[in-house]
């Protein structure tokens with residue numbers, strides 16, 4: 001395949017391998033939220049494509065049939081590759097990001113569902129366009145696996161919109177990108193937490209580093225709150241029980 005000299009480096013690398021862009025590289029190029037946050041090029045090769053010697057190369061190769069145009073596999077094929085390559089959580093985050101950016105049609109979604117293993121189709125069913133960041137997607141899919149359902153993007157009078165509410169009164173917030181937390185936004189968060197506490201809510205707040213690199217700490221914090229029943233409003237609960 002001919003590549004223009006001003007083509008993106010990733011595409012040139014893929015073509016130099018005798019393939020096209022695939023997997024994470026296509027998702028990243030489409031502006032989706034993608035883990036891992038690195039520079040590796042994922043190359044899609046035909047089923048019996050020649051394996052290159054990869055001297056000094058850190059690429060990741062994928063062999064198989066795919067819909068290819070303009071030097072890339074289509075987004076459905078890229079997501080299918082990503083699921084097998086990186087795993088369920090990264091797939092889910094990229095998928096929700098694609099839905100949010102309206103990059104997938106209904107037909108695309110059902111094609112995607114038919115491409116992946118039946119045991120993993122729940123990931124497609126759980127995905128929606130409402131998550132505002134990959135961190136929210138990771139939170140949602142990982143708690144779903146633990147049998148915990150979250151209500152997302154909840155408007156609380158006096159507090160504003162929070163990322164998630166678990167049960168009646170546990171607010172879970174996941175804060176943005178690494179290194180983007182200024183003093184002003186920290187103060188705003190403290191105010192929100194104080195107002196929420198005054199209304200009987202508990203707030204757990206996690207950042208990128210915690211969700212991505214230290215999930216066990218996040219999970220332990222949430223599960224302990226649940227175990228102690230701190231997410232249930234006991235007053236509301238007693239009324240429900242009495243009723």
Ligand SMILES: [Zn+2]
Nearest residue numbers: 054057058059
């Ligand atoms: Zn290589």
Ligand SMILES: [Zn+2]
Nearest residue numbers: 023024042085
């Ligand atoms: Zn890959």
